[in-house]
Amino acid sequence: MGEPSNREFSEAEEEVMRATYRALREHGYADLTVKRIAEEYGKSTAAIHYHYDTKEALLAAFLDFVLDQFVESIRDVETTDPEDRLALLLDELLVKPQSNQDLSVALLEMRSQAPYKEAFRERFRQNDEYVRFMLKAVVNHGIDEGAFDDVDADHVARSLMTIIDGARTRAVVLGELSALETARETASEYVDAVLRQPDR
Amino acid sequence: MGEPSNREFSEAEEEVMRATYRALREHGYADLTVKRIAEEYGKSTAAIHYHYDTKEALLAAFLDFVLDQFVESIRDVETTDPEDRLALLLDELLVKPQSNQDLSVALLEMRSQAPYKEAFRERFRQNDEYVRFMLKAVVNHGIDEGAFDDVDADHVARSLMTIIDGARTRAVVLGELSALETARETASEYVDAVLRQPDR
Numbered sequence: 001m002g003e004p005s006n007r008e009f010s011e012a013e014e015e016v017m018r019a020t021y022r023a024l025r026e027h028g029y030a031d032l033t034v035k036r037i038a039e040e041y042g043k044s045t046a047a048i049h050y051h052y053d054t055k056e057a058l059l060a061a062f063l064d065f066v067l068d069q070f071v072e073s074i075r076d077v078e079t080t081d082p083e084d085r086l087a088l089l090l091d092e093l094l095v096k097p098q099s100n101q102d103l104s105v106a107l108l109e110m111r112s113q114a115p116y117k118e119a120f121r122e123r124f125r126q127n128d129e130y131v132r133f134m135l136k137a138v139v140n141h142g143i144d145e146g147a148f149d150d151v152d153a154d155h156v157a158r159s160l161m162t163i164i165d166g167a168r169t170r171a172v173v174l175g176e177l178s179a180l181e182t183a184r185e186t187a188s189e190y191v192d193a194v195l196r197q198p199d200r
Numbered sequence: 201m202g203e204p205s206n207r208e209f210s211e212a213e214e215e216v217m218r219a220t221y222r223a224l225r226e227h228g229y230a231d232l233t234v235k236r237i238a239e240e241y242g243k244s245t246a247a248i249h250y251h252y253d254t255k256e257a258l259l260a261a262f263l264d265f266v267l268d269q270f271v272e273s274i275r276d277v278e279t280t281d282p283e284d285r286l287a288l289l290l291d292e293l294l295v296k297p298q299s300n301q302d303l304s305v306a307l308l309e310m311r312s313q314a315p316y317k318e319a320f321r322e323r324f325r326q327n328d329e330y331v332r333f334m335l336k337a338v339v340n341h342g343i344d345e346g347a348f349d350d351v352d353a354d355h356v357a358r359s360l361m362t363i364i365d366g367a368r369t370r371a372v373v374l375g376e377l378s379a380l381e382t383a384r385e386t387a388s389e390y391v392d393a394v395l396r397q398p399d400r
């Protein structure tokens with residue numbers, strides 16, 4: 001299973017991460033420079049390079065920072081009832097991101113660079129593996145408790161991730177936040193149809 | 201409905217488009233320059249600028265070129281039986297792209313720039329609208345013929361596009377072509393469940 005990085009950030013590093021976040025929101029990924037991050041940080045680029053050798057290393061750390069927070073929000077879903085828990089996970093994955101479109105824009109840019117940047121690809125893969133693990137666990141739990149049919153939980157998790165990633169891409173590319181609402185509905189329809197066969 | 205551009209390309213322009221395609225495959229979108237396209241074209245950058253003022257105008261034309269070809273391949277699906285036709289459309293949208301991963305990588309980079317480049321966003325939107333129109337038409341045809349339930353064809357088309365876009369993104373970001381096969385299965389499950397209720 002793809003564990004979150006659990007990378008520890010010092011107070012100064014967290015400050016750099018928050019500066020990176022502001023710089024990304026303002027300039028976007030393509031126009032992001034260490035100089036612009038330093039401006040947000042309120043210190044010199046040397047102060048940034050004290051923590052991160054290269055822009056790529058800084059951005060890889062930023063992905064850890066963002067994706068770990070995201071993983072925590074998923075892990076914090078507290079209900080244990082499998083049906084409720086699956087619904088809450090899907091809300092967390094599809095409804096919450098609507099509040100942070102700037103970050104979604106920057107993340108799609110970084111996603112599109114994964115084929116060129118091993119450090120990015122590795123992080124997106126780990127995050128994907130972790131979220132799929134969470135989805136699979138709740139589906140298997142539901143199967144054990146008789147709430148769901150005996151389906152292929154791994155395939156269901158991949159299908160749901162496909163719907164989630166489609167929504168994320170569409171919200172950014174088409175500039176339509178409604179893509180996330182549509183996908184939340186699609187995910188519900190899929191769950192109802194595949195996890196709860198009428199002949200059960 | 202979002203018509204394809206139907207932009208006419210002269211022979212010279214088509215050659216520039218093919219050179220752009222080769223340059224994209226070789227260097228990727230982020231490192232693409234008019235100079236590199238000119239190298240593939242075998243002529244000077246001035247020869248390129250004779251046709252296209254800016255790199256952005258050239259790339260917008262390239263999107264027309266690629267997306268129009270794509271639209272033609274969809275339009276050429278010949279069966280009229282709604283169930284077969286929907287299956288063939290989904291094959292065209294999810295199975296065929298597996299043969300051209302380099303182009304998919306470049307397209308995701310361009311998609312990620314849509315929030316910054318109106319010309320790109322406009323083209324992706326039109327293409328999306330057109331494909332959804334095709335999917336909606338086949339679903340409505342199936343409803344009329346009694347092959348499908350009386351569903352919200354617009355929503356079904358959006359759901360299928362979400363699955364398709366998710367697969368495209370995942371194949372590139374995770375570097376897993378199997379994401380397209382998974383999504384083809386997800387789309388079938390969705391179609392079976394939503395378009396053919398057992399209580400029909």
